[in-house]
Amino acid sequence: MTRRDELAANLAEVRARIEAACQAANRSPAEVELLAVTKTFPASDVALLSDLGLSAFAENRDQEASGKTVEFAEARPDARPLWHMVGNIQRNKARSVTSWADRVDTVDSIRLADALAKAAAHRGRPLDVLIQASIDGDSARGGCPLPELAALADHVAGSGELRLVGVMAVAPREMNPARAFSVLADEVYRLRRDHPAATVVSAGMSGDLEDAIAHGSTCVRVGTALLGGRRLASP
Template identity: 45%
Template sequence: MDDQLAERLADVDARIADAARAANRDPAGITRIVVTKFHPASLVEALYALGVRDVGENRQQELTSKTAEVGSLDGLSWHFIGQAQSNKARAVRDAASVVHSVDRGRIAGALDAAGQPQSGVLDVLVQVNLTDDPGRGGVSPDGVVGLAEHVAGLAGLRLRGVMAVAPLDEEPARAFERLAAASARVRTVVADSDWISAGMTADFPEAISMGATHLRIGSAITGPRPTRG
């Protein structure tokens, strides 16, 4: 298992490096987040042993249970990438190093209010909806600046940039180009909020070509997700 995991990780890292060079970018400027959804906490430990220092979860329950089970691993960052709910803000804040999915002021406010004196400042990204469906997660492109201004005004949060998922019915590069435009608008609010969280297993080369700084990659590294009973 560990040999196969190491091979998949090395393969993805080589592909990231190739895509970065093709885009005239330094691979060192790209953070690879391994999404461990539905996998046991032992996989996080195995990934850590292979040098992985950024892992992602999209369910609060899994995030909370895995951080508790794994404990404190030096230098490991937990990225919450799922839809945030205000009633779970404290649990997310207690476990996450970064929240990628702030898509409305209420969530931002709840995460800010959930901070404890020992919590420090929480890194967050504004999630942008790149589809025409208002029911999808993310703020509309027209609302990005307003939400960024709201987040920037909260003392317990640090605005780092933007996040999005490419629509299934569109060329990923075109969608990520719109995300790059949203990133530029956010940087008019907070100049150094230059993180762009975009790209998953199927489309990370296109995300890199459009400036992604953080990739969220699951099955290409972890293998198939376990069946949920």
């Protein structure tokens, strides 16, 4: 089996899971975006996934992503993918991240938001961002504590260089995913009262995407189920 065949089979299986989860939740599969998490995988895999119809890819390290996006552009010059940053960002890397990322999904503090806003000034257009919510409040894993979510959302929305498009979260390992995503759904409901344009809910990964979709996720981040075990990225 070629790598393309392997990816095609995995993609078909993931899409079937998304469709089944949407059917169970009485939702349309068109409401849920599949974001391919390509961290640690080479640009050649991204090119194959692009050939198979995917157009949104996620990276978690600036150094890896900045090179990979260039490699991909050279391999598929006519493609126009959207690149997402889904990792923690050091503020001194903000300008580099804004040079390749179409959306940053891990804004968890006012200081990071301000650094990204300053760095995004050179883009000529606002940078789309998601606020990363910490469902359990454990700062060691990143994310904005839920009681501080509204203030951070207001701050981001007030920036002319950033555009608040929604919320991202990871279910804590020690918490039942369905319970975690139920808590997130309540927070999203409250947030949208003040920011109705923040419609994206990025929640659910390879192991818990069904629970996330059942609780309103509009974007599932899939790596292992799509690409397999971790590999070394291209140089």
